[in-house]
Amino acid sequence: MPALSGKDASSAADYHRQRPGGGVYRARDVAAGRPIGPTGTTWFTQQTERSFMTTPMVKTRFAPSPTGYLHVGGARTALFNYLFARRAGGQFVLRIEDTDQVRSTAESAAGILADMQWLGLNWDEGPAPGAAKNQYFQSMRLELYNQFIDELVRQGRAYEAYETPAELAAMRQQAEREKRPFRYRRDMPGRAQSRIGSGPAVLRFEMPRKDIVISDLVLGQVIVGADEHDDIIIRKSDGFPTYHFAVVIDDHDMGITHVLRAQEHLMNTPKHLALYDAFNWTPPEHGHLPLVFNMDGTKMSKREKARTARAAVQAATPKGQKPDLETLAANTGVAPDALAAFMAKKNDDAQIAVTVAAFMRTPLPEIDVQDFRRSGYLADALLNFVALVGWSPGGNQEILARPEMIDKFLVEGIGKTNGRFDRKKLLWMNGQYVRDQSLEALLAALESFLQVTDYPLARADGPTRLALLEMYRERTGTLAEMAENSRFFFEEPTIDPRAFEKFVINNDGAQLLQTSRKILEPVTPWNVQTLREPVEQILALGEKRGAAAQPIRVAVSGGSVTPPVLEMLALLGRETTLRRIDQTLANVKAT
């Protein structure tokens, strides 16, 4: 009864009735548990229907399909479900939806688990990382699905259909030509009545010819008309259930009470509600989240990486010429055939994109959680940022620690408008986290970052990392930025010719450097304390304070931008400092 209602049972007009205090009911009223609609159904009564006279335990889930890496959008969905469950003192389930045998991979599932762990979105039930597939993988639950499929068949609600994909495509095209919507229905004319020559049949679920009312936690009531549904496939010809079927069985079987998912699923909800209804189950509450796009309004898709990589190759190719793919293949180690297909946009292989972009020294846009991890974002910062796209705690606070987010996470705070992913703001927020985090936490984050990247900083010991962190945290947005900028501590710098010219050759640079060297030379031992006075002397050199800092920067780091001279030299060490100054002085003579 709760899932469906007849055409005249409910309407938008009913929904917008006056409420006692004036105004009309809105989504937030639904969320707040106030009565809506003619039946007066409330969140609470639905709960008690489910578990009679017991306190309803909130249970949410995140159910990705392992067909790629964990996307930031998916991470946000996971976060919302996590926050909702935690706030309610309930459980958070992770389930892997691998009913697509062709596209699902074990590596992808493992990657998603790793990303979830990195984000710290801990699940109460789900796969055990590193262990074999368990019952939280849909591919392990075929028996359960078949059981319920059989029941639908017995009820006469499911039937075999014999059209091949090609035939269906033709029917759709035909319908489009005739400017009429295509709906697959059991009673439609021209349905294939036998399986002759068409391979294994699929099983379809006969959708009810009724309006279906969705009571959405964030959108309010959405009514999908009786003519809009078609009979969905619930079992594919490979014997696997479709998403629509498995999701309903599992959410019910696992006792899921609330489903927060992306708005792209909104039109799937009627199908799911009809299935719940067929089994006489109370459906979970659904809430559809607004989507997140790039700043330019395009989708944040993995395709972007491929596009960026291709563009880099094109940009490096002289005008009017074709890119030299053979050379590129040889240089990158990508198979020539695969590379050609990639460049011809025949595939958007992420691995090829990454390899090509790395060779072209082109940064790729961050799309997946691990991209952000490799770019040196902190998990908490990423989560904090992403939480604020489509959700607001109300008020003016923007930086929220995990417990605060949990405490303030109300469905009423979830917005309806699609958002855009503002990387500039994420960068700012990450900087805030880098600065505010305890040094121990930062060190742990750095550790995790270095595991998935390849920077010379990884060679540094604990005390050195700590010193670097203290030196850079005030001036860095991401860990990657710090790792990149601190290279010169670990390897010989390449001298930026423009900086060399400006600060060493000109402006008395060589002279200042010479004098600076004399001041530094006798310092032993070599540490922040012993260097403080000498460095002060150096900074006082020249008519403007700090005039002598730049030649040293260039000599020691190769460029004109570094942390403060004192700390930098102290960490660099006496030997390296003097050697690089001497080297630079020698270079001056050579010019």
Added chain:
RNA sequence: GCCCCCAUCGUCUAGAGGCCCAGGACAUCAGAUUCUCAGUCUGAAUACACCGGUUCGAAUCCGGUUGGGGGUACCA
């Protein structure tokens, strides 16, 4: 095409009929601090898509227009 959702500064948002000639944050610009870069602090500029209606009063309620988005798979 058809169905559905949405609409406040460039971006994320606050806003539940008078508290709003609209608040915060990022970004932008200007200034201060400073050995570079950053950071920090101060200040400036910038929005209720449009048209009707309801009301003493509308960013807030209703209708339409326009714009954006989603769906329309043997993908999830």
